[in-house]
Amino acid sequence: MRTLRTIALIAASLAVMSCQYVSGFLHDDKLVAEVGSHKLHISELEAVISNELSPEDSAVVAEQYISTWVNDMLFLDLASSNLSKEEMDVTKEVADYKQSLLKYRYEQKYVNERLDTVVRKEEIEKYYNEHKDIFVLDLPIVKARFMDIMMDSPNYELIRKKFTSTKYEDIVLVDSLARASAIKYLDSSETWIDAVTLAREFGTDYSEMLSRMRESVIEMKEGDRGDVKVASVVAIQKAGTLAPLDYCSDRIKEIIISYRKHRLLSDLERDLLNDAVVNQTVKIYKDEE
Secondary structure, three states, X not given: OOOHHHHHHHHHHHHHOOHHHHHHHHHHOOEEEEEOOEEEEHHHHHHHOOOOOOHHHHHHHHHHHHHHHHHHHHHHHHHHHHOOHHHHOOHHHHHHHHHHHHHHXXXXXXXXXXXXXXOOHXXXXXXXXXXXXXXXXXXXXXXXXXXXXXXXXXXXXXXXXXXXXXXXXXXXXXXXXHHHHOOEEEEEEEEEEEHHHHHHHHOOOHHHHHHOOEOOEEEEEEOOOOEEEEEEEEEEEOOOOEOOHHHHHHHHHHHHXXXXXXXXXXXXXXXXXXXXXXXXXXXXXXXXX
């Protein structure tokens, strides 16, 4: 058996060949690897490597495929040598898997052709109002602007002065300067995010982060690097309170679509059985005493 290093070199060579040479190589369908009586041919690699991939990415995909194939064949031979005839018989499992797979594929096709994925605002609001108990926050959520900027930046003082302003012209100015000057700048002033996500930017836990908040500003200086991390908290909602509707909208939409999908499958199962009974394609025999 060729070493994995040799196999990797073959994969890389295959990836960088021109189309003309690859075609010739594939015509011969040469072997790439062998494990006992198992053989892997070039044509099998071609089937898993997209023409859209770069030579470098093709080499990675080829190497991974070969490595997985080698391991699979080694385990296959090991299992064949150590399992009994009865243990090797997977006929029932294969049949059951095929049945489940075909059922799943048809259900997906059926749902994809019929599922309405448009959820109106009124439906979201109705669900929210009827199920408020499941939208109580486990964590605080915030709307905030965050930046990590060097304190010796020529724009630092101006940005820091205007950072908490609510005036439109100041917000536009800060956004422009921060994007050009800051090491990192994130604007989530219009979208709710959980406090853990914001705390991750500060490199701390959310409780510590919120304890540093003074007049809607959280500031942490990185002494060794000479930069400062600042967040202007536009809004905050505490844990244990009802989450705002706009924070829950995407989740509610997913719930409603999931319910529609479940209903479609339930209706399919019911209609299938009813049609079978009407057409007498199903007969159930009961033992009579």
